Amino acid sequence: MTKTIIGIILFLLQISLAIWFSKSIDLTITVSIAVVMFLYVIYKLLNGKYATTKA
Amino acid sequence: MNKENIIKLIILISFLVLFLQGSRFRSEGKKVACSEGKCDKPHDHGQLNYHERFTVTPDDNIGMATLKGFENFWEANGTGMTFAIIIGGAGLSLLLSWKKFEQVLAFKGIKGAAVGSLFGMPLNMCANCSAVASLTMTSKSGSSETTLGIILGGALLNIIGIVTMFGLFSPAVVISRLVFSAIMILVIVPWVSKMVFKQETAPLQSQVFDKISCYFPEQSFVQTIIKSFEDWLLAVGNMAYKLIPLMLIGTLVIAIFRAFFPNELLHQITSYNSYIIIVIVAFFGTLLSVPVLFEILLGTMLYQLGFSTGAIAAVVCTVPSFGLFTLVLTKEKLGGFKVPIILTTLTFILGIGAGILAEFLTKFM
Numbered sequence: 469m470t471k472t473i474i475g476i477i478l479f480l481l482q483i484s485l486a487i488w489f490s491k492s493i494d495l496t497i498t499v500s501i502a503v504v505m506f507l508y509v510i511y512k513l514l515n516g517k518y519a520t521t522k523a
Numbered sequence: 524m525n526k527e528n529i530i531k532l533i534i535l536i537s538f539l540v541l542f543l544q545g546s547r548f549r550s551e552g553k554k555v556a557c558s559e560g561k562c563d564k565p566h567d568h569g570q571l572n573y574h575e576r577f578t579v580t581p582d583d584n585i586g587m588a589t590l591k592g593f594e595n596f597w598e599a600n601g602t603g604m605t606f607a608i609i610i611g612g613a614g615l616s617l618l619l620s621w622k623k624f625e626q627v628l629a630f631k632g633i634k635g636a637a638v639g640s641l642f643g644m645p646l647n648m649c650a651n652c653s654a655v656a657s658l659t660m661t662s663k664s665g666s667s668e669t670t671l672g673i674i675l676g677g678a679l680l681n682i683i684g685i686v687t688m689f690g691l692f693s694p695a696v697v698i699s700r701l702v703f704s705a706i707m708i709l710v711i712v713p714w715v716s717k718m719v720f721k722q723e724t725a726p727l728q729s730q731v732f733d734k735i736s737c738y739f740p741e742q743s744f745v746q747t748i749i750k751s752f753e754d755w756l757l758a759v760g761n762m763a764y765k766l767i768p769l770m771l772i773g774t775l776v777i778a779i780f781r782a783f784f785p786n787e788l789l790h791q792i793t794s795y796n797s798y799i800i801i802v803i804v805a806f807f808g809t810l811l812s813v814p815v816l817f818e819i820l821l822g823t824m825l826y827q828l829g830f831s832t833g834a835i836a837a838v839v840c841t842v843p844s845f846g847l848f849t850l851v852l853t854k855e856k857l858g859g860f861k862v863p864i865i866l867t868t869l870t871f872i873l874g875i876g877a878g879i880l881a882e883f884l885t886k887f888m
Contacts, residue, residue: 482605
């Protein structure tokens with residue numbers, strides 16, 4: 469799961485960079501969804517909901 | 524098909540529509556205008572994109588030219604590569620919970636390559652971005668044929684690009700491009716995929732995927748939507764971790780290549796024999812990786828320099844096809860460098876063939 473979290477952070481960095489380059493609305497909508505879901509994933513992670521997953 | 528898979532399919536299609544409507548069609552429209560010489564700054568077109576943040580000048584040393592090229596390439600592909608991960612993640616998430624979709628992406632032979640190219644076609648992406656989308660989507664169980672089919676379908680079967688070429692170049696160029704695309708997808712991909720089958724390594728799998736393929740809380744519609752988006756983000760994170768470092772390496776390789784082989788080198792070969800020019804241009808085009816539709820600008824550049832239709836055909840066939848960036852990215856999926864190198868070599872040879880075919884057709888048109 470650690471690698472996936474790092475991957476999500478990398479993805480959020482990449483999408484932020486892409487928004488800075490293009491300022492397009494489609495990326496802005498997508499990053500909003502991604503950030504909300506990322507907080508949800510972190511919440512689940514901290515509550516041990518992914519406990520059986522080792523990757 | 525159950526409720527959760529329908530939601531995942533809607534998410535996949537929504538991301539694609541959002542990408543096409545939000546930025547891709549607009550960007551392609553601007554690129555077409557640039558190719559037709561109708562943009563505000565027709566003399567400001569760069570090495571790797573129509574308009575670049577950093578201009579690479581002959582005074583730049585190799586290090587500076589590489590740095591500038593790296594930034595320009597990353598920026599040129601920024602939106603495309605990001606959406607490639609987003610759309611690929613949605614596709615992977617769907618594949619992990621819908622067996623039929625998994626079976627379709629596992630098709631082998633000509634069928635797999637053709638189906639892959641049909642999936643790649645609507646992406647409207649260059650080979651670099653469609654490689655990211657393809658590798659994400661097929662990371663668990665997709666066959667080599669569909670992986671390569673998506674990459675080449677996205678890059679070569681771009682309808683906007685083909686229509687634009689009809690307006691700008693001789694029909695011989697477009698016919699050569701279509702023949703080249705058909706041979707690459709329907710003959711070369713199934714053939715090289717057989718080599719992968721013998722030496723294929725374990726697919727890029729992760730235990731996080733088990734979390735995605737688990738059964739959904741079907742009784743709650745809202746919970747199902749939340750779970751679908753959670754699955755999508757986990758798939759995106761998993762693949763971003765593997766692909767973003769590779770994308771950085773691929774970009775660096777391209778930036779170094781461009782520092783040593785800038786477009787200006789083509790100006791020096793105008794007086795050569797037309798068949799030698801086709802070979803040189805096909806070699807240059809094969810190693811090059813560019814953002815979507817940039818091959819058309821390179822084609823118009825050759826046209827303005829007085830090159831033959833054969834040289835233009837060689838450039839518009841080889842440049843968008845398999846190149847250095849895709850070679851770096853597909854190494855793991857194709858079981859090492861052997862198959863990507865064979866595919867790159869065949870792109871070069873077929874690029875020469877496309878150039879010769881265009882020269883031949885020109886005599887009858």
